[in-house]
Amino acid sequence: MALLLSRLGAFSARHRWAVVLVWLAVLVGGGVGAATLAGTTSSTFSIPGQESTTALRLIEQDFGAGGDGATARVVVQSPDGTPLTGGENAAAVQGLVTELGGLPGVVSASDPLDPAAPAVNADQTTAYSTVTYDAPVGGVTVAEQDALVAAVDDVRGSSGLTVEIGGDALNETPSVAGVGELAGVVVALLVLALTYGTLVTAGMNLLTAVVGVGIGVLGITIATGFLDLSSTTSALAGMLGLAVGIDYGLFIVSRFRQELRRGSDVGTAVSTAVGTAGSAVVTAGLTVVIALVGLAVVGIPFLTQMGIAAAATIVVAVLVALTLVPAVLGLLGRRTLPRKERAVRGVTHHAAARRGFLAGWVTTVTRHRVLSLLLAVVALGAVAVPFFSMRTTLVQTQPEDSTQARAEQLLADGFGEGFNGPLTVLFQGDGAAEAATAASGPIADLADVTAVAPAIPNADDSAALLTVIPASGPTSQATEQLVADLRGQLADLDGVDAYVTGSTAVSVDVSESLDAALPVYLVLVVGLALVLLVLVFRSLLVPLVGVLGFLLTIGASLGATVAVFQWGWLSDLLGIPSTGPLISLTPILVIGILFGLAMDYQIFLVSRMHEAHSHGASAMEAIRTGFRQAAPVVVAAALIMFAVFAGFFTGDEATIKSIAFALASGILFDAFVVRMVLVPAALALLGERAWWLPRWLRWLPRLDVEGAALEHGTPARTTEDPVPVG
Known part of the structure; x- marks a missing residue:
């Protein structure tokens, strides 16, 4: 692989302008395609085959309900306690409904004071109008959202009523290039410059x-434009692709500069850098792709799509690092070095590396290896403690200062906490309406049930709907337990099939599926990556140390995320708008992404140790030599990734915010505790045994990540003259 990649690097440098133009053409073509072929994205999550999802499909068939249009729930409250059903208040509500019905993109706006279908609480102080749009969820334009907000502001100002907007019509597609993300990129640029x-x-x-x-x-x-993708797919792929793209370029450029300092000409330096660091980039990228594509084993379509989309972005990042980066290096030549080093050849900086901070760090860690190992394990274990109380949900908690959160609170005050997360029970079969009516009494006696609405039959009496209002909110454990209790009570009905659905039931089903899939996913992905690392390092214990360190990283990362987002620790300081259970996608996505990134650091750091050991250095000296060579680049790469993830953390999308925090904290834990302390301490403790491979496994193929083949063959070179020093 090293020889093949070195030739690819030499080819890219030799045909540098052609390579640059090809990539620019692909970029421009992508922009044109996105502008003309793009479709809408979805912000809802469900799993085909689950009871709640099946029920939603059956309800649409039997009742003609369940359209895809976005909805807004405009909540009105009388602040002085006067009824909304009479006098000026009623006139104001009627005027609001009329104005809402005429807004751009609105299909209908329900009248909460309609005697046939009232939507007013018992005290007649709180009411709501359901506004339905012709656009799907996430497709309501900014202009349509602004018109809705303006209409509500007008009524609020003229009538004195409290009016807020809930529902999904105000949902926005996560931005890939917001202020926070750009700030993260600027920080990454500063780290690169330093x-x-x-x-x-x-x-x-x-x-x-x-x-x-x-x-x-x-x-x-x-x-x-062709697939129903989640609204978070682009943001997730952008966040991950930018971080690894910068890091993969960093690894190759750093090795290129090292070869220039050793006296190589530009062509040889490019081919050697791509053959050595490029081999590590391919291996590291492969581990990330394995982790992301492995999400398919969970069996959840939207999660599979997110994983494949992010993996495709990683593949592009690897191809850019192997072709576009060497092409640009061929253009810049020795100008990639600081000005004072451009005319100096044969300087390796080994002496400086031996006296630097990181050299002293690895010497201390390996000398006090037992203490260092214990401190790392205990520290990460302590941070991981909150992980064991983690709860997940698909019901997103709105920011406390948003109109959506205020609308939910008005409804909770007027109708009860469970009104924001009602459960729907579908009865199907002969006599469905009678069965629903008979079941309403026992259902009302269940714990945490506030009310059960009268059964609603369909036209041919083959199905009926029963709405159950819980006493607790949609993200509470009591409501989740109520879903299980309902299903248990309705499991033995004779002649009628019963299904429990609703947003809370969908959330429970998705969370249970993800929890059940996590062990399978971990075993598969970790197992495949373990095999890959065994091939890379020709060792059993080195990959095992790396994987065990990753498990501590995951525990600490998710533990810190639970402490901040669920428990509320430091939430004010970090600007967390609301606390509650983590979004269900967070744990499995964080595990998949962090595993790939952690193995990146393991490969780049330990491959230099393995290279030194292969050249005859003792186990201890190989650890220190490899660490001195690779640690500065790994530290820079970790700081860059942290900056990029932290930039995405500043956004408003709840899913991306929690994932970005978990990834940013995980990068710090993995790079600066696991790879900088635990790994060198553990390898020092193992000594020569770290590089042991059983005789019965020595038939395994050898992956030449360090570029040993380049020592036996002549690295490919460009045929053109090097770029002038000036």
Whole structure:
């Protein structure tokens, strides 16, 4: 692989302008395709085959309900306690309904004071109008949202009534390039500039990564015109693609500069860098792709789509690092070095590396290896404690200062906490209406049930609906238990099939499916990556140390996320708008993404140790030598990833916010505790045994990540003259 990649790097440098133009053409083509073929995205999650999802489909068949249009629930409350059903209040409500019905994009607006279908609480102080749009969820335009907000503001100001807007019509598609994300990119650029000592090289590294992530995100945008993709897919792929794109470029550029300092010409330096660091990039990228594509084993279509889309973006990032980066390096040549080093050849900086902070760090860690190992394990274990109380849900908690949150609170005060998460029971079969009526009494006697609405039969009396209002809110454990109690009570009905659905039931089904799939996913993905690492390092214990360290990273990352987002620790300081259970997608996505990134660091760090050991260094000296060579780049890469993820954390999308926090904290734990302390301490403790491979496994193929084949063959070179120093 090293020889093949070195030739690819030499080819890219030799035909640098052609390679650059091809990538620019792909980027422009992606932009044109996204502008003309893009469709809408979905912000709802469900799993085909689950009871709640099946019930929704059957309700649509039997009742003609369940359209895809976005809805807004406009809640009105009388602040002074006067009834909304009479006098000026009633006139104001009627005027609001009329205005809502005439807004752009609105199909209908229900009248809460209609005697045939009232939507007023018992005290007649709170009412709501359901506004239905012709656009799907996430498809309501900004202009239509602004018109809705303006209409509500007008009524609020003229009538003195309290009016707020709930529902999904105000949902926005997560932005891939908000202020926070741009700030993260700026921080990444500063880290690169400090690492390289030249802004030109830093800008080149960042620009090539942006090209890769741009192509990936544009490709996903094009796919929305043909597939029903989640609204978080582009943001997730953009966040991950940008981080790894910068890091993969960093690894190759750093090795290229190292070869230049050793006296190599530009062509040889490019081919050697791509053959060595490029091999590690391919292996690291493969682990990330395995982790993301492995999400398919969970059996949830939207999660599979997110994983494949993000994996495709990673593949683009790897291809950019292997072709576009060497092409640009061929253009810049020795200008990638700081100005004072461009005319100096044969400087390796080994002496400086031996005296630096990181050299002292690894010496201390390996000398006090038992203490270092214990401290790392205990620290990460302590942070992981909250993980064991983690709860998940699909019901997103709205920011406390938003109109959606205020609308939910008005409804909870007027109708009860459970009104925001009603449960729907579908009865199917002969005598469905009678069965529903007979079941309403026992259902009302269940714990946490506030009310049961009269049964609603369909036209031919083959099905009936029963609405159950819980006493607790939609994200409470009591409501989740009520779903299980309902299903248990309705399991033995004779001649009639009963299904429990509603947003809370869908959330319970998705969470249970994800929880059941997690062990299978971990075993499959970790097992495949373990095999890959065994092939890379020709060792059993080194991959095992890396994987066990990753498990501590996951525990600490999710533990910190639970403490902040669920328990509310430091939530005010970090600007968390609301606390509650984590979004159901967070744990499995964080595990998949962090596993790939953690293995990146393991490969880049330990491959240099393995290289030194293969060249005859003792086990201890190999650890220290490899650490001195790779740690500066790994530290820079971790800081860049942290900056990118932290930038996405500043956004408003709840799903992306929790995932970004978990990834940012996980990067810190993995890079600076696991890879910088636990791994060198554990390898020092194992000594020569760390590189042991059983005799019965020595038939395994050898993956040449360190580029040993380049020592026996002549690295490919460009045939053109090097770029002038100036």
